[in-house]
Amino acid sequence: MPQEDQAPSAGTAEGVSGAPELSPNRPRIGDTRPAPTPVSNSAPQGEAKQAAAPRPRNRNRNRSRSGQGQAQGGGANGDQRPPKVVEAGASSRPIPVDDEPTDDLGGDDEQGTGRGRRRRRGRSTGRYLMCVHVAGGATHIAMLEGRSLVEHFVAREEDATNQIDGNIYRGRVQNVLPGMEAAFVDIGIPKNAVLYRGDVHFDTDDVEDDSPKNDKRIEEMLRPGQTILCQVTKNPIGAKGARLTQEVSLPGRFAVLVPNSNAFGISKRLGDGERRRLRKIVDAVRPAEHGLIVRTAAEGASEEDLKRDIDSLLERWAGIDAAAKRSEQPGLVYREPDMALKMLREELNGDYRGVLIDDEATYHQVRDYVAQVSPEMADRVEFYDPKVESLPLFERYFVHEQLHKALDRKVWLPSGGSLIIERTEALTVIDVNTGKNVGKTNLEETVYRNNLEAAEEVARQLRLRDIGGIIVIDFIDMESKENRDKVAASLRQALSRDKTRTQVFDISELGLVEMTRKRVSEGLIESLATTCTLCQGRGFLIDEQAL
Secondary structure, eight states, X not given: OOOTTXXXXXXXXXXXXXXXXXXXXXXXXXXXXXXXXXXXXXXXXXXXXXXXXXXXSOTTTTSOTTXXXXXXXXXXXXXXXXXXXXXXXXXXXXXXOOSSBOOOXXXXXXXXXXXXXXXXXXXXXXXXXXXXXXXXXXXXXXXEETTEXXXXXXXXXXXXXXXXXXXXXXXXXXXXXXXXXXXXXXXXXXXXXXXXXXXXXXXXXXXXXXXXGGGXXXXXXXXXXXXXXXXXXXXXXXXXXXXXXXXXXXXXXXXXXXXXXXXXXXXXXXXXXXXXXXXXXXXXXXXXXXXXXXXXXXXXXOHHHHHHHHHHHHXXXXXXXXXXXXXXXXXXXXXXXXXXXHHHHHHOSTTEEEEEESOHHHHHHHHHHHHHXXXXXXXXXXXXXXXXXSSOHHHHTTHHHHHHHHTSSEEEOTTXXXXXXXXXXXXXXXXXXXXXXXXXXXXXXXXXXXXXXXXXXXXXXXXXXXXXXXXXXEOOOOSOHHHHHHHHHHHHHHHTTOSSOEEEOOOOTTSEEEEEEXXXXXXXXXHHOOOOTTTTTSSOOXXXXXX
């Protein structure tokens, strides 16, 4: 609802006795447009008030989610200081400056230090927001970049056999297929999982053949009835079973433990100076008998933080190893945390301005977890009380509206162009059209600008719809090779924000781009819909009388 006619908030001079007088033109939390032009001191007082009268909507958007608002002091954290705002990226909506210290290195007054990360006076302005909605036995997690929905995940209670990525099982080999270089493994779920030859790890003492390790055949490494410890790397999709690996890894907040391995690495996304600093720390705390991979989230972490995280992983692995040795029956040994905790472990950093949760039990669980692994980020986890707030969480941040659009096959571009997204069993095809975009100068320029918009939107749609596998994008034909190269570069740049691995090839003479995106689980449509029982998902009904 528009807030123009509401009484002044508690943060203004009229709302709090003794509070500093604020300029009526100063930006406020929730602003959706630039502040009005300052009024000259020589203007009449009535004109000055008229210029300052319009107020942006949703001034209390970032109020305390427990319903206390700003009545206790004016600022978002209960103090009497006016909230500070900065412009974030391409979005015109100012984003409040969090009062939590950032984990960035350096102390510049304002600088970019990562993916969309900014600092002003030593404070983080995070451009990302995570909304967690719990209803009907399902947990919906929406990730917003500015106002745009970029990722959405659904976890259901009955998904114990479908969403098992990262779980560790004691498995029993059912049969070995030398011609496929794979083995089917019973892990205690209805559908057998598959273990390929490249993911098999074995002890040379268990193999009689003396040939080099790389020349071993899968039938020499595994035999039917053998029990193995394995981890799921890809959820079952459609008729395909889950994919397994014997190289178990345990992800933590700052590092990934690879038990019984000599693997070692540091994230390539970190700068050279930070990599050298972390290497010195890791050399001192790295366990001798296990491998270790340092994550991007370790940027700025101290030796104490890394040691605490590694000790926690070692304790967890000791429990897994002991549980695996107690039983020889196929079954679950270690389950990954709930989807909300898993996403926070993977994502939460200084780029996030907050995590809003509308379920009290989930809120306490998440806050306790964040307070344990990242105490400096705990205050960014907030409870969005649906009994106090005027709108549900997903309606307040327009998640429902964007979700409905993400289920359509047609996506409109800002200039009037459009995308048509069609998914098949083999691949996904995306067609780019000019639509209502007629341009202003010439055809080549119109097509080029339309393709640039399409490249940015395609990257967002791939993340939002969680589309994986082979993807073919049919851009509108461009005569200039320079323009084709620029569009391809724009697509790669947009995809660089996607944490899922992608591979993109250059635009062909036909205007086609071939690319792949790693598929880990079913897409957005599959998680929110079921196959039509009448047409079996084909989209049309056969006229039986005509046949």
